[in-house]
């Protein structure tokens with residue numbers, strides 16, 4: 228089954244990050260550098276139509292529905308509440324190393340050169356690569372691994388699901 232793809236409005240940056248962490252292909256409007264609000268709404272209505280729009284803006288939501296653009300109105304201000312709403316609608320949140328949380332690009336295994344370059348630049352101990360499986364975002368030149376940050380995120384989701 229294909230995972231649904233999303234377009235998040237400017238209010239939903241944190242939710243966009245969590246969707247990417249959970250493997251959903253997610254475009255965040257705030258990343259697109261559109262310069263004004265009016266243009267942004269028009270853009271949202273007319274672009275990425277294969278994606279479900281997630282929005283906190285009731286008016287924009289209504290415009291989407293009347294122009295038959297697939298959209299979900301998100302009620303909560305907090306990312307926990309937003310994730311709960313998505314879970315109630317049947318979407319699943321689970322940390323998978325599929326997508327970069329920063330830029331949405333697919334992750335892959337790093338080469339030895341890429342690993343060493345990033346570890347040295349970030350002043351991370353080189354034995355990290357023996358202790359953890361690593362993933363790499365080519366666009367951000369960034370490594371991911373299931374370390375302390377990952378455990379905190381797992382804990383956050385566990386609390387939401389419990």
Ligand SMILES: [Zn+2]
Pocket residue numbers: 327328329330331332364365366367368369
């Ligand atoms: Zn990236």
